[in-house]
Amino acid sequence: MTPTLSIIIPHKRTSMNNISMVMNFDMLLHNTVNSFELIIDTESPKDPYRIWNESAVAARGDILVFTNSDVLMAPGWDEMFVNYMRDNAILVGYLVEPGNISVARGNVWKSFGKDPIEFNWQKFENWVSTHRDDVLECKEGRGWYMPCAFRRDWFLRTGGFDTTLGFPNPNDSMFFDKCRDTLGTKFYRVRSFAYHFQALSSRDD
Numbered sequence: 001m002t003p004t005l006s007i008i009i010p011h012k013r014t015s016m017n018n019i020s021m022v023m024n025f026d027m028l029l030h031n032t033v034n035s036f037e038l039i040i041d042t043e044s045p046k047d048p049y050r051i052w053n054e055s056a057v058a059a060r061g062d063i064l065v066f067t068n069s070d071v072l073m074a075p076g077w078d079e080m081f082v083n084y085m086r087d088n089a090i091l092v093g094y095l096v097e098p099g100n101i102s103v104a105r106g107n108v109w110k111s112f113g114k115d116p117i118e119f120n121w122q123k124f125e126n127w128v129s130t131h132r133d134d135v136l137e138c139k140e141g142r143g144w145y146m147p148c149a150f151r152r153d154w155f156l157r158t159g160g161f162d163t164t165l166g167f168p169n170p171n172d173s174m175f176f177d178k179c180r181d182t183l184g185t186k187f188y189r190v191r192s193f194a195y196h197f198q199a200l201s202s203r204d205d
Contacts (some may be wrong), residue, residue: 005036005078006059006152010048011069017200020116021069027121031075034082037061040069047167053160056152064155067147070200071095072119073193074128080190081149084138088185090150090176092143093192094135096124100198106143107196115197128193135191142187145172147194158183 007028011021021040028038037060041051052066063085065078081091097103098111110127113119158179161171179185 001035003037003061004034004082005032005063005065005149006039006056006061007036007065007067008039008052008055008059009041009067009069010044010046010051011040011042012044013042014200016115016117017069020072020197020200023116023119023121024069024072027072027074031073031077033076033079036065036078047163049161049167049171050163053163056155056160059152062152063149064152065147065149067194068196070116070197071147072121072124072195073147074132074195075125077192077194080137080192084188084190085149085151086186087151087154088179088183089188090148090179090185091188091190092145092148093190093194095144095147096127096193096195097198103198104144112195113197115200119195119197124195132191132193135189138188138190140186141189142176143189145176147192148172 011017039055039059041055056064063082065081077093084091094108096108096110098114099109100114103109112124161175163171165171
């Protein structure tokens with residue numbers, strides 16, 4: 001059976017990031033409504049944007065979700081991505097961050113643990129269940145870059161991320177801007193929550 005979603009994760013193998021990846025997988029199994037395949041690439045320090053580009057070619061789902069191993073998905077995170085998906089559109093959700101580094105404008109500063117060992121899964125999910133209705137199911141506008149979702153065939157037609165400048169150049173931001181300016185791409189923020197540990201892969205070897 002063809003999955004609805006292809007979830008693609010570049011994974012840098014460190015002791016803390018490995019713990020997060022296991023938790024990430026467990027939460028995807030518990031909290032994803034639609035059928036999905038999970039593509040994990042561990043060829044670190046390979047450019048993650050190149051991983052997303054290459055994995056998108058091999059993916060089988062109609063909808064691509066680009067995310068990271070230090071991002072944990074809340075219950076039903078995928079429902080609105082699927083419900084509001086459309087052509088020439090990029091969809092993002094709401095990212096909750098503990099403040100290990102500065103929290104980007106538009107993200108939610110709320111700590112449920114600064115790393116996966118401290119993380120309180122139940123408290124995070126309880127908070128999401130209490131606050132999920134504070135946001136609209138879908139509204140036009142941009143949020144944080146990852147996790148993001150779009151149609152696979154559309155992403156492939158765009159040519160994907162420009163990787164000529166290498167990582168850590170902000171190729172996601174450049175891609176979003178290019179799509180807006182040259183393709184007339186629409187951006188939507190949907191009712192989808194995830195928890196991001198921030199800078200986890202740089203905190204141990």
